[in-house]
Amino acid sequence: MDDTIAAISTAQGVGAISIIRVSGPKAFEIVSKIFSNKKFLEAPSHTIHYGYIVDNGKKIDEVLVSKMNGPKTFTCEDVAEINAHGGITTTNEILELVLVNGARLAEPGEFTKRAFLNGRIDLTEAEGIMDLINSKTDKAREMALNQVSGEVSNLIRDLRNDLAGIISNIEVNIDYPEYEDTPVMTNNKVKNSLNSLEKKINNILEKSNEGEIIKNGIKTVIAGKPNVGKSSLLNRLLGEDRAIVTDVQGTTRDSIEASLVIDNIVLNLIDTAGIRDTSDTVESIGVSKSLSLIDQADLVLFVLNYNEEMTADERMILEKIRDKNHIIIVNKTDLEKKLDTSELDNPIYISIKDDKNIDEIKDRIKELFNLEKIETGDLTYLTSARSKAILRQVLDSVSDVREGIDNYPIDIVEIDLKKIWNLLGDIIGENYSEELLDELFSRFCVGK
């Protein structure tokens, strides 16, 4: 517990304010490096300070930072809490700054663990937490599982089964070498399985990235020619749903200017300038700009006018988005039909004016990103980082196997196969030989 840990301690995506909690001996030092308020370091305990989070002189967000000296804190350590303006990207960016400046990303439940280990929570309270865990074993387990979707855990389970088959075959060959009838697992056979193994692991990584999209937001572009209803659509989406718009210009990556949350799914809208400023920028989004924006996007909402025939530019954009996640939205169905819709790919017909069919857009987004199966409520930035780190270790071990397989006997290669099996078990919580105290606390959500 000599290091300083940090994590976002509020639920993500919802809520007007988010808190980044930093705990440990260097908590104040780290925060002071990125906090404009220079009095912070010398300030007395249990005080709150106003200022900006700055990255190389660039203002990231206007914040309030509370300073609490240990031991009278939740973890009994020095704790700084940065109250930021919510918004996924800003919050994550502040967290990243804290991490870059010397803190370590907290494991799930690590704050609670420190609280216990430092004697902050007594046994009764700890038992209370245990009761909670015990009474909700399935739920706690699910949280560990939610590092990846249910589908992914099944993939991992299958993979482990395949591996178990190979491993046990190698072991039976070792322990019963005199039995000539037993099939022999050879390096070549393992090699063949290795390709499929790697493919499956990459597939799992891909699936994890889907989870990543949910957690970090879907980069979205609303495209369409002037006057087709882009701004109304955005305002309609913003107005109707609980939305948070961060508007710190030019400070965020990928020119994300607005985040909107639909049923816990975050759409990060890329370069909305042309959409939101209705006065003079209607013409400012030319086709070429649209095309470059589309390149960056995870999702393109392409809006067409029901009341007008398709233009050449629009055809070009249609062609461009064919291989991307996209939704074709046909607006102004309250007017006369002039658009040839026969070749459109599953369009959604809406009328913003009559408030018709807007919800269908949300449903389509969920469908497109396979969100139905993923419980987004419990997902946090952190669990994803953990499971992805493990998956990276898995890939390392796969390449260890690959490296070893031509030069070492099979029982040596098996050392790495076993390691992969164990690592995969860690992800789905089926391996009990790992850091056990951490394992249990990982079933807590961070920042509790």
Added chain:
Amino acid sequence: MNYEVIVVGGGHAGCEAALATARMGHKTLLVTGNINNIADMPCNPSIGGSAKGIVVREIDALGGEMGRCADKSLLQIKMLNSAKGPAVRSLRAQADKITYPKNMLKTLRECDNLEILEALVKDVKTNDNKVSGVLLEDGREIFSKAIILTTGTYMNADILVGDTRRREGPHGEKPSNYLSDNLAKKGFKLKRLKTGTPPRIKRDSIDFSKTKLENGDSVYHTFSFDNKVYYDVDNQVPCYLTYTTEETHKIILDNLNKSSMYGGIPDIKGIGPRYCPSIEDKVVRFRDKERHQLFLEPESLYYDDIYLQGFSTSMPHDIQEKMVHSLPGLENAEILRYAYAIEYDAIYPTQLKFSLETKLIENLFTAGQINGTSGYEEAACQGLMAGINAGLKLEGKDPLILKRDEAYIGVLIDDLITKGIRDPYRLLTSRSEYRLLLRTDNADLRLRDYGYKVGLVSREKYEKFLEKKDNIEKAISEFKEIRLTPKDNDYLESLGTTLLKDGVSLYDLLKRPEIKVNDLLRYLNNEYDEDVLYQVMVKAKYEGYINKELEEAARMKRYEDKKIPKDVDYDSMHNLASEAKQKLKEVEPETIGQAMRISGVNPADISILTMYLKRGK
């Protein structure tokens, strides 16, 4: 009569235990039901095998007897898995069933401080929960400070053949009829186990031309680090391989209800070993398998019996006849001794401490099949450890406890007392998580220090070992210092390896899979023994993998170092799952690391336990 140690039983565990305590200087009495049956091999005529062969090497490194005795009694010997990596190589020998016990008895008789008594033990006498002596079945009492029980399969032994059950030990020996009941009265939980042995066939009645020859290796091997060779590599006794046939399977299936194990005897409680199933089990459980492998193993040069390995059964005699005659080469075979199964009492090994002392009675140790294991080697190594620890206890010293990353012996004892047993326990390489550290070639490097420290390895042998260790260091630095350059490329080309552009050390060259240690000897300034060069080779070629296992062992050590106080009150930890609570109370783990290995104790339970312990401080 007064002794410091009484060893009850003269099997492989008993012999090692008695020799250990006597050699450590403690006046020892070995009590056996039949002196002529000491170090008997009632089952297969072989010593070693996968993992077990490494255990024999470990016994030898610690100063035990099994390896030396086996070396003097070899019929044939081979290195298993020699085509695989160094981690899984292991010696397996056929040992002469007459010579081995004879050699062991001679060693026992020549040992100072050791007496042998032919008698059966009825009860363990205690005073204030501490050993005071034994009561014999003939009513005599013998006093001692410590007792080591190595009763093998003799406690309440029943021989099962077909539908008959007889109270009898292996091959008609007298069973021990009172001891296990008396142990139960003292509070020990007993478990009924069972094992079996196949029929013995008359050598002359077998047509070996229909079987496949199985020879020993053509290079010399010894179990013992003494490296004394007693056999002629060109005159080893062969084994033979044959197979069951469709007819064999039909006979078995048609007569299944006559097998003791399949309904022939209704009240069988004993659980047989998963790792040596009877032929009935094999045929029933693997119906798709067309044939099962059987080995014909000579038992001795001095009599005719051929052991039919893989064919243990509890069928009645007439069915056994039919089964045997359905085997290729055995059509006219004469059965000298029929197969049988034996049921016996063991104690739950979770009632033991790491030292193999019982938790219930001070200075009472148990070793071997009484602890639920199967196999000569498993028994012998426990006997050795129980002997060493009884001796150390009498000397007021801390016990010798081998860790899982130090020895297969450590793996075995930890498994027994931590996980308990379901069926007779056999050691397998897959039971170890640190296979590459626990090799047959480095057993001395791992354990000889301990053997010397407890007094079982002589000064002379220890100095020889230290010299070997020095030589390994010396050889490694020589391999690292001597560098080859592009002007050596002609020779390297002849070895078929990539040519050099810069200087490279011999050590780094040795890392190349195609380079053998012998290829590089010409560049060395000193000569080294083969076993020294082997250590250099293993270190160079497998360093990366060895380091991985060392790292894992270091990681686990953090948990192994976390002690659980003896007075820990599991009942006060309300949140422990009830299964975990019960298991923890039963096993009484000494460390968090051990608790983590108990089946039924999950991570949440470990965390609660850890929290509780931290709070307690």
